[in-house]
Amino acid sequence: MPRQILLGDEAVALGAVHAGLSAAYSYPGTPASEVLEYLVRQAGETKAFTAVWSVNEKTAYEEALGASFAGKRSLVSFKHVGLNVAADPFMNSAITGANGGFLVVSADDPGMHSSQNEQDSRYYVQFAQIPGYEPSDHQEAYDMAREAFDVSERFGLPVLMRLVTRLSHSRSAVETRDARAPNELKKGAGQDWILLPVNARRRFGRLLDLQAEMTRFSEESRFNLLQLNDKDRSFGVIASGIAYNYFREAVAADSAPPSFLKVSTYPLPERLIRELVGHVGTILVLEDGYPFIERQLKGLFGIAGKTVLGKMSGPLPASGELTPDIVRRALGREPLASLPASGLPLAGRPPQLCAGCPHADSFKALNKALEGVTGSNVFSDIGCYTLGALPPYNAIHSCVCMGASISMARGASDVGLYPAVSVIGDSTFAHSGLTPLLSAAKANTDMTVIILDNATTAMTGGQPTYGSGPGLLRLVEGLGVAKEHIRTIEPLPKHHDKNVQIIKDEIAHRGLSVVVAVRECVQEQRKKRS
Amino acid sequence: MKQDIILAGVGGQGILSIAYVIDHAALADGLFFKQAEVHGMAQRGGAVQSHMRLSDGTIWSDLIPKGGADMVLSVEPLEALRYLDYLRPDGIVVTSSTPFRNIPDYPEVDKVLEAIRKAPRSVIVDSENLAKEAGTVKAQNIVLLGAASSFLILKEASLVGTIEALFRGRGTPVLEANLKAFALGQKAALGS
Numbered sequence: 257m258p259r260q261i262l263l264g265d266e267a268v269a270l271g272a273v274h275a276g277l278s279a280a281y282s283y284p285g286t287p288a289s290e291v292l293e294y295l296v297r298q299a300g301e302t303k304a305f306t307a308v309w310s311v312n313e314k315t316a317y318e319e320a321l322g323a324s325f326a327g328k329r330s331l332v333s334f335k336h337v338g339l340n341v342a343a344d345p346f347m348n349s350a351i352t353g354a355n356g357g358f359l360v361v362s363a364d365d366p367g368m369h370s371s372q373n374e375q376d377s378r379y380y381v382q383f384a385q386i387p388g389y390e391p392s393d394h395q396e397a398y399d400m401a402r403e404a405f406d407v408s409e410r411f412g413l414p415v416l417m418r419l420v421t422r423l424s425h426s427r428s429a430v431e432t433r434d435a436r437a438p439n440e441l442k443k444g445a446g447q448d449w450i451l452l453p454v455n456a457r458r459r460f461g462r463l464l465d466l467q468a469e470m471t472r473f474s475e476e477s478r479f480n481l482l483q484l485n486d487k488d489r490s491f492g493v494i495a496s497g498i499a500y501n502y503f504r505e506a507v508a509a510d511s512a513p514p515s516f517l518k519v520s521t522y523p524l525p526e527r528l529i530r531e532l533v534g535h536v537g538t539i540l541v542l543e544d545g546y547p548f549i550e551r552q553l554k555g556l557f558g559i560a561g562k563t564v565l566g567k568m569s570g571p572l573p574a575s576g577e578l579t580p581d582i583v584r585r586a587l588g589r590e591p592l593a594s595l596p597a598s599g600l601p602l603a604g605r606p607p608q609l610c611a612g613c614p615h616a617d618s619f620k621a622l623n624k625a626l627e628g629v630t631g632s633n634v635f636s637d638i639g640c641y642t643l644g645a646l647p648p649y650n651a652i653h654s655c656v657c658m659g660a661s662i663s664m665a666r667g668a669s670d671v672g673l674y675p676a677v678s679v680i681g682d683s684t685f686a687h688s689g690l691t692p693l694l695s696a697a698k699a700n701t702d703m704t705v706i707i708l709d710n711a712t713t714a715m716t717g718g719q720p721t722y723g724s725g726p727g728l729l730r731l732v733e734g735l736g737v738a739k740e741h742i743r744t745i746e747p748l749p750k751h752h753d754k755n756v757q758i759i760k761d762e763i764a765h766r767g768l769s770v771v772v773a774v775r776e777c778v779q780e781q782r783k784k785r786s
Numbered sequence: 787m788k789q790d791i792i793l794a795g796v797g798g799q800g801i802l803s804i805a806y807v808i809d810h811a812a813l814a815d816g817l818f819f820k821q822a823e824v825h826g827m828a829q830r831g832g833a834v835q836s837h838m839r840l841s842d843g844t845i846w847s848d849l850i851p852k853g854g855a856d857m858v859l860s861v862e863p864l865e866a867l868r869y870l871d872y873l874r875p876d877g878i879v880v881t882s883s884t885p886f887r888n889i890p891d892y893p894e895v896d897k898v899l900e901a902i903r904k905a906p907r908s909v910i911v912d913s914e915n916l917a918k919e920a921g922t923v924k925a926q927n928i929v930l931l932g933a934a935s936s937f938l939i940l941k942e943a944s945l946v947g948t949i950e951a952l953f954r955g956r957g958t959p960v961l962e963a964n965l966k967a968f969a970l971g972q973k974a975a976l977g978s
Binding site: 584592594600608 | 898902
């Protein structure tokens with residue numbers, strides 16, 4: 257087969273397609289969006305499977321699980337924090353088990369390039385006690401995705417693949433193989449999927465019984481690699497995922513590199529780890545993300561006679577993304593000779609709202625309406641409009657997780673904060689804003705919710721949205737917000753004064769009001785024109 | 787044979803199109819490559835960079851270590867400066883002289899260009915005017931690719947072939963403007 261140029265995300269997606277994928281679901285989030293972007297394009301061309309942008313990650317997870325229960329191979333993908341949203345079905349699906357092969361793709365963001373935290377999805381693999389993969393390059397991403405469906409069916413469990421930003425958003429060539437046919441539909445079900453305590457206890461027992469076999473699967477995986485240096489028993493390296501590349505880069509010129517174990521599967525391949533640790537005195541653990549392997553290796557008491565190094569005990573920083581330079585230093589190698597930095601003070605160039613962005617006009621109007629009001633009171637949410645936190649707007653005061661703006665404004669209002677204002681985008685509102693607004697409407701909470709309806713999921717590249725246009729207004733009304741306090745504005749400079757007055761009026765109303773700012777994203781407009 | 791390039795610019799300037807052309811040319815030339823890029827939040831008018839690695843042997847890291855880059859190729863002069871310490875001591879800077887001023891504290895452009903000229907090897911081209919001459923100011927990224935082309939380990943025919951494949955679908959005027967942009971960039975670099 258020819259070599260194809262693929263992003264890491266796309267390599268996973270194509271591996272899934274070639275494994276006989278029947279259905280894929282996701283909610284957009286950097287760095288995972290390109291998994292489903294690719295599948296949507298492919299599905300559009302081949303009609304061979306379903307690929308859907310779901311309303312949120314929990315929904316996506318359940319949709320994929322349903323397809324698996326029906327015997328088909330399915331995939332769900334999201335960014336690491338998306339797995340928090342889907343954690344309820346995720347944890348329980350380890351108990352029910354999967355029927356058709358079920359691959360969960362969770363893309364972590366060490367260094368927080370586009371995220372609120374750098375949580376490490378490997379803890380979820382351990383938490384749910386299911387098999388996991390961590391590819392180090394594009395070929396592995398493709399090969400592991402293919403294999404993961406077989407492993408999922410072998411154990412009758414979901415399998416999680418952990419990606420990191422650097423692999424998700426790196427391109428390289430991948431050799432592909434012939435596609436496998438999709439599974440037949442399997443109808444009917446036993447008691448396994450009904451998690452009444454009587455069944456859940458039995459199923460949890462089965463999951464625990466499988467653990468030893470899962471460790472053997474990991475020990476025997478062709479993706480793990482143990483290489484011992486017989487001449488040097490002082491020092492060895494355990495490297496997982498993309499950190500393995502930085503290690504090999506640093507020792508590429510060595511005639512005999514230090515002993516190393518490449519870890520690519522979970523649960524940890526215990527036998528291989530014992531062999532490496534038995535062979536050397538000092539072990540350096542290289543992993544992008546949290547010190548997941550290092551912590552398990554050391555336990556509470558450490559290993560007698562051995563030194564374990566990594567993020568917990570130097571020489572690697574405990575936070576941020578690994579780089580080839582950091583790993584080189586940790587291995588005690590001199591940095592490469594380089595040109596000096598320019599010495600000029602280089603002005604930073606942070607991201608910002610695009611020229612002509614409707615959010616800019618919404619924030620100008622909101623700022624004007626709140627002029628003279630002091631205190632932290634604009635709860636915001638996740639999307640392009642989070643950039644409203646930066647100058648020149650400085651318009652928002654919180655960004656926690658999807659949908660939190662509405663629930664947090666309600667909580668603040670309940671304890672006496674006035675005005676309590678929430679700012680949320682249309683896609684985020686559909687994702688997690690409906691339930692808190694339902695709750696606030698029931699209580700007629702004294703707060704003002706501003707929904708920025710730009711008719712797309714903009715930050716992640718313009719995926720479809722579920723709560724936009726007239727449908728959004730009907731949704732808001734249906735949730736119980738009084739019709740006279742559902743106001744629409746068009747965020748344009750020419751309407752500034754009028755928009756300021758509407759926002760002021762609704763803030764002055766001592767009950768729940770919703771102001772919907774309707775204007776399409778300029779990036780999406782541009783795409784349609786070209 | 788290997789070549790490591792830092793591609794730099796501002797979100798929206800077409801860095802990823804340069805990377806696309808280099809990726810496909812590398813594939814056509816039978817080279818290995820890895821190319822790490824930036825998506826998401828930073829793409830909204832922020833500083834973006836892509837690590838582009840080409841080799842006839844195994845490439846391990848997706849990222850280039852500091853001191854490992856053979857070239858900084860930038861569509862914007864301030865962004866070129868940001869990555870000087872990635873260059874090996876005799877590395878080359880190929881950059882546009884056209885500033886992209888979307889920040890209040892943009893330094894004096896003469897000082898920026900002066901700092902770039904302190905690098906042992908530098909090629910500075912007026913991408914804005916060359917792109918206009920080619921027919922569209924949007925083709926500044928391809929002007930820069932043309933300027934870098936003589937220093938790349940890729941075959942010129944592979945680069946030009948990929949540009950044709952990339953722009954063919956957007957109509958003859960766009961295709962021709964980009965081919966001309968490439969040629970003008972190449973000529974400007976050789977004359978500088």
